[in-house]
Amino acid sequence: MITLTKAEEKIMKILWGIEKGFIKDILEQYPDPKPPYNSVSTIVRVLVQKEIVGYTAYGNAHQYHPLISKEEYRKNQLSRLVSDYYNNSLKQVVNFFSESKELKKEEVDEVMRMLEDLKSKKDE
Known part of the structure; x- marks a missing residue:
């Protein structure tokens, strides 16, 4: 079952919206005050490790994209909520x-x- 922190969820919402992008593209979507570049980069790397985000390498730069759809995540979260709090x-x-x-x-x-x-x- 997929579990994301609030920060991870924020990045996923951005990636679902832009479909693919570099860290700078993700940062552009944040409201001010924007988090530090390194913080966003670290969270994205965690999402890659969780196999929720994939990437295409262009030399040292990585363009990231979601590996799960927003609908898939929403179904997963709703199922977890109903299971955990409403006994299915x-x-x-x-x-x-x-x-x-x-x-x-x-x-x-x-x-x-x-x-x-x-x-x-x-x-x-």
Whole structure:
């Protein structure tokens, strides 16, 4: 299961946005105050070691690119969240949102349609 620190996640969000880039390209996407070049470089090297980021070498320079998609990471994180905090229970997740968040009627209707579609597919 993929686990990223906040700093690693920030870099991944940038890489998903730019698709590929050198450290300087990643740094350009940071808001001010920007972190030091060496800090970003170190985090990217950790992501390479975790096999989440790959690179193409051009002499001494490396152009980095994600090895996992944002969607893949999002699915992984949601699965971990549901597993760790809701005992793998969709019912508990829905209960949490229904009790702790003001849901608009339109959102509830849309979720109900989605669940009905899912139920129909399971019945086939």
